[in-house]
Amino acid sequence: MSNKKQDQLNDMKKDNDGKALTTNNGVKVSEDENTLTVGERGPSLLEDFHFREKIMHFDHERIPERIVHARGFGAHGEFQVYEDLSEYTSADFLTQPNKTTPVFVRFSTVQGSKGSPDTVRDVRGFATKFYTDEGIFDLVGNDIPVFFIQDAIKFPDLIHAVKPEPHNEMPQGGSAHDTFWDFFAQNPESTHTTMWVMSDRGIPKNFRQVEGFGVHTFRLVNREGQAHFVKFHWKPVQGLESLVWDEAQILSGKDIDFHRKDLYESIEKGDFPEWELALQIIRPEQEFDFDFDILDPTKIWPEDQVPVQKVGKMTLNRNVSNVFDETEQATFHPGHIVPGIDFTNDPLLQGRLFSYTDTQISRLGGPNFNQIPINRPVNEVHNNQRDAMHQMNVHKGQVAYHKNALNNNDPHTTPKEEGGYEHYQEKVDGHKIQKRSESFKDYYSQPKLYLNSLNEDEYNHMVQGFSFEIGMCKSIMVKQNAVNQLNKVDRKLAEEVAQNIGVTVPETNEEVQSESKDSQLTMEKFNIPLPGHSVAVLINGDISAETLKSYAKVFTANKLNYAFVGKHPKSISEDYGITETFNTAHPTLFDSLIVLSDDSDINPSIEEFAELSYKHNKPLVFNQHAAEKLKNAKLDLYGSGVFISDEPDTIVKAFERARYWDR
Numbered sequence: 102m103s104n105k106k107q108d109q110l111n112d113m114k115k116d117n118d119g120k121a122l123t124t125n126n127g128v129k130v131s132e133d134e135n136t137l138t139v140g141e142r143g144p145s146l147l148e149d150f151h152f153r154e155k156i157m158h159f160d161h162e163r164i165p166e167r168i169v170h171a172r173g174f175g176a177h178g179e180f181q182v183y184e185d186l187s188e189y190t191s192a193d194f195l196t197q198p199n200k201t202t203p204v205f206v207r208f209s210t211v212q213g214s215k216g217s218p219d220t221v222r223d224v225r226g227f228a229t230k231f232y233t234d235e236g237i238f239d240l241v242g243n244d245i246p247v248f249f250i251q252d253a254i255k256f257p258d259l260i261h262a263v264k265p266e267p268h269n270e271m272p273q274g275g276s277a278h279d280t281f282w283d284f285f286a287q288n289p290e291s292t293h294t295t296m297w298v299m300s301d302r303g304i305p306k307n308f309r310q311v312e313g314f315g316v317h318t319f320r321l322v323n324r325e326g327q328a329h330f331v332k333f334h335w336k337p338v339q340g341l342e343s344l345v346w347d348e349a350q351i352l353s354g355k356d357i358d359f360h361r362k363d364l365y366e367s368i369e370k371g372d373f374p375e376w377e378l379a380l381q382i383i384r385p386e387q388e389f390d391f392d393f394d395i396l397d398p399t400k401i402w403p404e405d406q407v408p409v410q411k412v413g414k415m416t417l418n419r420n421v422s423n424v425f426d427e428t429e430q431a432t433f434h435p436g437h438i439v440p441g442i443d444f445t446n447d448p449l450l451q452g453r454l455f456s457y458t459d460t461q462i463s464r465l466g467g468p469n470f471n472q473i474p475i476n477r478p479v480n481e482v483h484n485n486q487r488d489a490m491h492q493m494n495v496h497k498g499q500v501a502y503h504k505n506a507l508n509n510n511d512p513h514t515t516p517k518e519e520g521g522y523e524h525y526q527e528k529v530d531g532h533k534i535q536k537r538s539e540s541f542k543d544y545y546s547q548p549k550l551y552l553n554s555l556n557e558d559e560y561n562h563m564v565q566g567f568s569f570e571i572g573m574c575k576s577i578m579v580k581q582n583a584v585n586q587l588n589k590v591d592r593k594l595a596e597e598v599a600q601n602i603g604v605t606v607p608e609t610n611e612e613v614q615s616e617s618k619d620s621q622l623t624m625e626k627f628n629i630p631l632p633g634h635s636v637a638v639l640i641n642g643d644i645s646a647e648t649l650k651s652y653a654k655v656f657t658a659n660k661l662n663y664a665f666v667g668k669h670p671k672s673i674s675e676d677y678g679i680t681e682t683f684n685t686a687h688p689t690l691f692d693s694l695i696v697l698s699d700d701s702d703i704n705p706s707i708e709e710f711a712e713l714s715y716k717h718n719k720p721l722v723f724n725q726h727a728a729e730k731l732k733n734a735k736l737d738l739y740g741s742g743v744f745i746s747d748e749p750d751t752i753v754k755a756f757e758r759a760r761y762w763d764r
């Protein structure tokens with residue numbers, strides 16, 4: 102399947118097949134292994150231009166990593182709107198259901214550097230570039246609907262606090278350290294987002310199963326110039342799943358590429374992840390109808406109050422050809438908008454509009470980064486901007502200014518009725534001040550709403566998250582201050598965390614009084630479809646090829662990924678084999694476990710595998726022999742989510758729940 106962006110990229114792709122090796126100046130090279138020297142053991146000669154060029158280019162291969170969101174992984178895809186949304190917006194990609202718009206998505210972690218592990222506890226970036234026929238629209242969002250701060254001027258402070266500490270550059274990839282928790286305690290607006298990060302949302306199982314949120318309040322503007330406030334959401338068709346913290350930590354060592362590998366392999370296999378674009382819309386006259394300020398990025402619009410409408414679908418169906426050329430050089434910007442979409446006065450959003458281009462100029466070495474293939478729009482670009490580093494175009498003609506008569510005033514402006522962008526004509530009136538609006542100052546009601554909306558397991562995981570993270574701080578003062586903040590949200594939470602980390606429970610109960618819940622905040626509400634999950638089948642002793650074949654049949658029929666794991670690799674039949682061994686496979690790399698045994702003694706590695714899978718609450722299936730042999734293992738053979746059966750399709754039943762928290 103081709104799309105406009107792919108066609109454009111294909112035109113720029115370089116293929117070395119059958120080609121002669123040349124220098125960058127096109128001279129054919131005859132020798133690429135030995136430098137030019139005087140005699141076989143003599144001095145090297147600088148006149149070896151191929152050597153000089155090869156080394157010089159290599160010396161400059163690295164560019165600065167992103168200051169935040171450095172570690173990321175991207176894929177191409179398509180977006181299609183379900184119905185014409187012209188009631189709300191004039192944007193062409195949102196009003197034409199027949200139209201397929203190419204997209205490029207980059208998922209990322211925030212804190213860690215480019216080589217940090219995927220499964221750290223962190224917010225995930227979810228940035229989407231829509232290559233629309235009216236220009237590029239970037240939805241530069243996260244997997245958590247709120248943000249730590251309300252004003253962009255505090256962003257450097259937040260990031261300095263969460264990044265590795267400057268005196269020893271530790272820790273890498275996480276927020277479990279003093280400066281982050283000091284920031285948390287001293288900047289109460291960070292409470293809400295931090296609660297989300299300490300919940301299961303902070304350790305997603307993969308990129309395919311995260312939600313996406315534009316976070317800010319944007320405006321949709323229709324052809325008549327009428328505006329509505331809007332929040333953008335991505336709802337994963339794959340459902341939402343998280344890791345267990347212990348599992349996430351082990352994975353950071355076992356496979357630091359865990360998330361990118363999952364996305365890459367799913368797409369390679371043709372198992373394309375999908376998200377539905379969803380909108381929450383507030384009419385202008387409702388702006389002040391809520392007990393929170395709709396411009397405050399630390400607040401959600403509870404879905405029970407402002408329903409979410411699913412309006413379109415995005416499918417990621419193509420991996421990049423080259424990660425540096427495409428993913429690393431991609432420049433997302435919340436300021437890339439198209440006619441029919443506009444900003445609001447959210448002070449965080451306004452600040453972002455400055456930051457992204459600015460950082461991209463230093464990261465990509467000049468202002469012409471829009472000409473890099475991945476960043477080019479699919480429609481034509483014409484203006485009077487000229488020159489600068491790495492100019493890729495050859496501009497014709499004498500004229501590079503507006504207005505002109507010499508070139509018939511081209512390139513010409515376009516009236517708004519014909520698709521020229523027009524900023525929404527909001528009326529503003531006020532004094533210049535540096536002060537946060539009073540309506541932004543309720544820092545605790547929504548954290549409480551989030552807490553009230555979690556189920557018991559999710560609540561317990563959050564207590565563990567806080568206890569681990571704050572517990573890792575060295576300063577007793579920081580730990581105490583952090584617990585004092587939690588005491589403003591919820592007394593029980595503060596008590597439990599205080600006890601776990603050995604600080605004092607604050608004397609007075611300062612918790613915000615609210616019983617409010619939102620039914621859409623628990624991850625439980627997501628249906629988790631079976632396809633795409635993985636099964637490790639551990640083989641003990643002699644299991645017939647026929648038996649394995651009958652299991653493989655069930656896995657294939659249910660689109661489950663699987664591996665037969667044994668002591669040694671072994672080809673069983675033409676199609677089936679033991680591809681993984683107890684040395685290469687690990688329980689954290691699979692969603693579930695089946696143990697098939699004959700009546701020989703169980704291999705100790707299988708016992709360890711089963712115990713860890715049990716600890717991580719995964720579905721387990723043992724055949725009768727295996728169950729007998731695992732009698733002494735540290736797991737409850739009759740516990741929740743443990744099935745004893747010789748039937749291959751028991752795994753389907755076992756996956757009725759992706760995790761059995763009630764063990």
Ligand code: HDE
Pocket residue numbers: 167168169170173207208209225226227228241242243248252253254256314315316317431432433449450452453456457458460461
């Ligand atoms: Fe970003 N952010 N951000 N951010 N952000 C960057 O831009 C910034 C914020 C987000 O995959 C940087 O090109 C400021 C919120 C994503 O390439 C930088 C503020 C949200 C990505 C920057 C915020 C995001 C970035 C670093 C406070 C969710 C990765 C490299 C006002 C809605 C995009 C770059 C990618 C990247 C600045 C807050 C999401 C420095 C000043 C809120 C997904 O410009």
